[in-house]
Amino acid sequence: GAVVSQHPSRVICKSGTSVKIECRSLDFQATTMFWYRQFPKQSLMLMATSNEGSKATYEQGVEKDKFLINHASLTLSTLTVTSAHPEDSSFYICSARGRSEQFFGPGTRLTVL
Amino acid sequence: KNEVEQSPQNLTAQEGEFITINCSYSVGISALHWLQQHPGGGIVSLFMLSSGKKKHGRLIATINIQEKHSSLHITASHPRDSAVYICAVGNSGGGADGLTFGKGTHLIIQP
Numbered sequence: 482g483a484v485v486s487q488h489p490s491r492v493i494c495k496s497g498t499s500v501k502i503e504c505r506s507l508d509f510q511a512t513t514m515f516w517y518r519q520f521p522k523q524s525l526m527l528m529a530t531s532n533e534g535s536k537a538t539y540e541q542g543v544e545k546d547k548f549l550i551n552h553a554s555l556t557l558s559t560l561t562v563t564s565a566h567p568e569d570s571s572f573y574i575c576s577a578r579g580r581s582e583q584f585f586g587p588g589t590r591l592t593v594l
Numbered sequence: 595k596n597e598v599e600q601s602p603q604n605l606t607a608q609e610g611e612f613i614t615i616n617c618s619y620s621v622g623i624s625a626l627h628w629l630q631q632h633p634g635g636g637i638v639s640l641f642m643l644s645s646g647k648k649k650h651g652r653l654i655a656t657i658n659i660q661e662k663h664s665s666l667h668i669t670a671s672h673p674r675d676s677a678v679y680i681c682a683v684g685n686s687g688g689g690a691d692g693l694t695f696g697k698g699t700h701l702i703i704q705p
Binding site: 515519 | 627629634635636637638639642680682684692693694695696697698
């Protein structure tokens with residue numbers, strides 16, 4: 482089946498630094514990628530929808546200047562958490578939409594000290 | 595916005611038991627997904643369905659569009675089935691919408 486990778490799988494950073502997370506579709510082209518966030522013991526929540534070559538669409542309550550999304554190619558989307566703070570510590574998951582299905586990446590666990 | 599409710603929240607069963615997890619949603623959807631999340635957090639897509647029934651190995655997923663309800667069944671459950679099972683729906687209306695997720699069902703299968 483289709484594969485989506487994320488890098489890094491785990492990152493620990495100091496408060497105030499920026500962290501970039503990559504999401505790649507390995508064997509298919511994804512015109513749309515989604516970024517989700519999951520806080521402990523809570524359900525996944527959609528943060529933003531990323532379309533190749535255009536600006537991302539952010540869900541209500543998600544700061545677009547803090548969570549920068551770039552979808553420069555059909556196989557790569559990046560999420561940059563700028564000036565990260567401890568409250569940004571979470572599990573970030575991307576998914577890539579193929580022709581009809583969504584395929585999920587393995588996730589990135591971000592810990593901000 | 596769609597409301598997705600799963601039941602039960604937690605389920606502990608003995609190896610070999612037949613397992614049923616339920617999912618209800620509030621408005622029309624384009625498709626429903628059943629996902630499996632392991633302790634490390636990684637997610638595996640089990641099924642995507644928009645009508646009827648699908649079967650893969652010991653897993654069966656059904657959906658009733660009229661009743662806005664889906665079930666995930668596991669036959670001959672095994673400890674390796676222990677995970678969080680998440681129901682997620684894509685909203686109807688076209689477009690590449692992100693999913694709305696249920697809170698998940700934490701399943702433990704004891705040997």
